[in-house]
Amino acid sequence: MFEEVGTTEEGDLIINVGPQHPSTHGVLHLIITLSGETIKKVEPHLGYIHRSIEKMCESLSYRQFIYVTSRMDYLSSHINNHGCALCVEKGLQIEIPPRAKVIRVLMDELTRLASHQLWWGAMAMDVGALTPFFHAFREREAINDIMEETCGARLTMNYIVPGGVMVDLHPHFQQRVKDFISLFKSKIDEYDELVTENVIFQSRMKGIGFLSKEDAISYGCTGPTARGSGLNCDIRKLYPYEVYSQLQFEEIIETAGDCFARYLVRLKEMRQSLFIVEQLIDNIPEGDFQAKTKAVLKLPKGEFYSRTETARGEFGVYIVSEGGATPYRIKFRSPGFSNLSALDHMTKGHKIGDLVAIMGTLDLVIPDIDR
Amino acid sequence: MSKEELKSNLEEIVISPEYEEGSEWTTVGFESRYWNSIALQLRHTEGLDLNYLFCLTCVDWKTHLTMVYHLTSTTHRHIVVLKSKLDRINPEIESVSGIWRTAEFHEREVYDLFGVKFLHHPDLRRLFMTEEWRGWPLRKDYEDPVNMIKL
Amino acid sequence: MTEEKNILPTQFPGEVHPTAGGGILLTKIDEVINWARSNSLWPLVFGTSCCAIEMMSTAAAKYDWSRFGFEVARATPRQADVIIIAGTIVNKIAPVLKRLYDQMADPKYVIAMGACATSGGPFFYNTYSVVKGADHVIPVDVYVAGCPPRPEALLHALIALQEKIRSGATREQIKMEKP
Numbered sequence: 001m002f003e004e005v006g007t008t009e010e011g012d013l014i015i016n017v018g019p020q021h022p023s024t025h026g027v028l029h030l031i032i033t034l035s036g037e038t039i040k041k042v043e044p045h046l047g048y049i050h051r052s053i054e055k056m057c058e059s060l061s062y063r064q065f066i067y068v069t070s071r072m073d074y075l076s077s078h079i080n081n082h083g084c085a086l087c088v089e090k091g092l093q094i095e096i097p098p099r100a101k102v103i104r105v106l107m108d109e110l111t112r113l114a115s116h117q118l119w120w121g122a123m124a125m126d127v128g129a130l131t132p133f134f135h136a137f138r139e140r141e142a143i144n145d146i147m148e149e150t151c152g153a154r155l156t157m158n159y160i161v162p163g164g165v166m167v168d169l170h171p172h173f174q175q176r177v178k179d180f181i182s183l184f185k186s187k188i189d190e191y192d193e194l195v196t197e198n199v200i201f202q203s204r205m206k207g208i209g210f211l212s213k214e215d216a217i218s219y220g221c222t223g224p225t226a227r228g229s230g231l232n233c234d235i236r237k238l239y240p241y242e243v244y245s246q247l248q249f250e251e252i253i254e255t256a257g258d259c260f261a262r263y264l265v266r267l268k269e270m271r272q273s274l275f276i277v278e279q280l281i282d283n284i285p286e287g288d289f290q291a292k293t294k295a296v297l298k299l300p301k302g303e304f305y306s307r308t309e310t311a312r313g314e315f316g317v318y319i320v321s322e323g324g325a326t327p328y329r330i331k332f333r334s335p336g337f338s339n340l341s342a343l344d345h346m347t348k349g350h351k352i353g354d355l356v357a358i359m360g361t362l363d364l365v366i367p368d369i370d371r
Numbered sequence: 372m373s374k375e376e377l378k379s380n381l382e383e384i385v386i387s388p389e390y391e392e393g394s395e396w397t398t399v400g401f402e403s404r405y406w407n408s409i410a411l412q413l414r415h416t417e418g419l420d421l422n423y424l425f426c427l428t429c430v431d432w433k434t435h436l437t438m439v440y441h442l443t444s445t446t447h448r449h450i451v452v453l454k455s456k457l458d459r460i461n462p463e464i465e466s467v468s469g470i471w472r473t474a475e476f477h478e479r480e481v482y483d484l485f486g487v488k489f490l491h492h493p494d495l496r497r498l499f500m501t502e503e504w505r506g507w508p509l510r511k512d513y514e515d516p517v518n519m520i521k522l
Numbered sequence: 523m524t525e526e527k528n529i530l531p532t533q534f535p536g537e538v539h540p541t542a543g544g545g546i547l548l549t550k551i552d553e554v555i556n557w558a559r560s561n562s563l564w565p566l567v568f569g570t571s572c573c574a575i576e577m578m579s580t581a582a583a584k585y586d587w588s589r590f591g592f593e594v595a596r597a598t599p600r601q602a603d604v605i606i607i608a609g610t611i612v613n614k615i616a617p618v619l620k621r622l623y624d625q626m627a628d629p630k631y632v633i634a635m636g637a638c639a640t641s642g643g644p645f646f647y648n649t650y651s652v653v654k655g656a657d658h659v660i661p662v663d664v665y666v667a668g669c670p671p672r673p674e675a676l677l678h679a680l681i682a683l684q685e686k687i688r689s690g691a692t693r694e695q696i697k698m699e700k701p
Contacts, residue, residue, distance in 0.1 A: 020622060
């Protein structure tokens with residue numbers, strides 16, 4: 001890869017961005033072709049964190065492979081686990097108790113909130129504002145403390161398992177979440193005041209990185225990236241799972257298609273997640289937290305596909321089973337993979353500073369792409 | 372569109388379709404040499420409009436390889452799964468990256484891990500492994516005594 | 523010192539270097555230099571996967587690491603003293619890691635954070651692309667266990683590195699002392 005760097009015949013410059021770079025959010029290697037300071041082509045090189053997870057899962061049992069998926073998109077680790085558990089439950093055809101369903105949705109929405117907080121802090125840092133980083137992490141620590149009391153870990157918690165959840169909620173859970181809700185409601189208005197209404201931020205975001213709706217469909221974009229271009233693709237609304245069909249929340253769509261639209265989609269999604277947590281926190285039903293399952297799970301012969309909505313988009317788990325105790329083939333359809341393929345299209349004609357802003361709004365997590 | 376209407380639409384497009392029962396979505400098997408015309412018709416037929424390809428993968432059954440495509444429509448919201456058997460020694464199939472742009476990266480990944488050649492792909496190279504890597508890692512007969520420690 | 527060497531078996535794999543309290547004589551100048559170096563280590567963040575988030579948490583306001591001297595965490599190796607390897611090392615990124623380590627100026631120290639950088643971690647069995655431990659690529663001074671380790675664990679590792687430098691027991695100092 002390094003020998004491509006240099007100058008072409010027309011005088012264009014070819015340079016490297018990454019793999020070790022503060023603003024690529026992981027190890028992403030981009031080779032960009034510049035004419036002056038205007039970008040003509042961006043080529044991503046992947047594989048710097050390819051940990052062969054799909055091959056590894058072929059030798060793990062159905063209870064064991066879930067811990068590995070926490071580490072793929074580590075910012076929405078609960079939702080990844082949830083997707084895998086849903087796929088296994090589809091194969092086993094078991095019904096999980098209502099208390100487990102509500103706990104799963106609560107954990108999902110808190111994780112989505114934490115992921116968007118970190119995205120907001122990191123993106124503001126990329127564009128040049130250093131203070132929002134510390135604000136975002138301060139609130140994120142509150143969610144991490146809640147998770148740690150119940151699940152035992154701060155980042156990669158293997159809490160959602162096939163059949164329900166692993167242990168029951170901590171007795172202080174409800175009170176802590178209510179304290180957090182009242183704390184965060186004022187903070188999110190602060191976020192708007194600090195960054196969204198800032199003139200410099202808006203002039204760096206508006207009109208940059210346009211993605212039309214047809215292109216978003218053709219490139220397979222999902223999540224807030226596609227919703228910023230006007231595409232309805234929220235799996236929680238289209239193919240509801242768990243208790244989402246009984247909840248009231250809006251799917252946020254913006255039609256402008258530029259960086260600022262994608263930014264606004266995520267900011268409003270934070271408010272919607274808070275709203276969902278408010279609706280559920282007082283209505284957790286009593287009962288079991290886990291359905292009775294056998295010790296060794298064996299899926300029948302066939303194939304199963306489950307779709308969930310992570311903070312980045314649609315996460316798909318495709319299991320092909322031959323009837324044994326380990327899966328025959330697992331494929332993880334990650335949202336970042338297709339979002340990244342639209343990067344070249346979005347950055348034609350922009351400058352390098354705009355490339356950083358566009359990558360920030362795509363919200364890429366590279367281990368999710370490389371698996 | 373209901374399953375029966377979907378099946379009758381598909382019968383017109385896919386030559387000698389083989390349906391798989393038992394899965395929640397309509398699953399059709401087709402022959403790999405007609406893939407180009409089938410894909411164009413699936414994308415552009417009024418009423419089908421399968422414009423969103425959300426999963427492209429390959430499964431290694433030890434005697435042959437199977438390509439699996441999951442397609443859906445953003446307007447009608449129906450889902451179709453298409454499968455095709457490929458020969459193991461020399462697997463080749465037409466690329467669809469001109470129809471659904473997302474296939475560009477997905478097909479490079481399948482080439483890297485399984486060795487399937489996609490004809491008329493704009494840039495078929497390895498994606499995750501280095502250029503000098505030999506072997507197709509996700510095939511069932513892949514042996515790597517240097518790197519892999521088996522449990 | 524000679525009595526200690528006699529009780530070792532003859533075929534000992536490695537070297538024995540007695541640390542402070544066992545017979546090393548450090549001059550006053552060396553003590554002052556080691557104290558100054560240990561209190562102002564600037565890290566080079568090499569975050570590849572999940573441990574990078576816990577490293578960012580350690581840099582943020584709740585578990586601030588700049589109160590111990592790790593103030594300037596830049597992404598360039600030319601101005602860094604310690605490289606914190608946070609995340610899994612894969613075959614493709616091992617040459618990049620080696621190149622960064624070579625670009626750092628002496629004296630330089632290495633911390634391997636997390637189970638993946640220590641020994642391959644959860645990705646040890648049945649993977650074809652993971653390097654089983656960062657010490658196959660560069661020499662490591664401090665290992666931190668955990669998946670991912672808590673921010674307090676990383677702070678403990680940083681303080682342990684500071685103590686190691688003060689007592690003259692890191693690889694750099696051992697190399698410089700041998701005739």
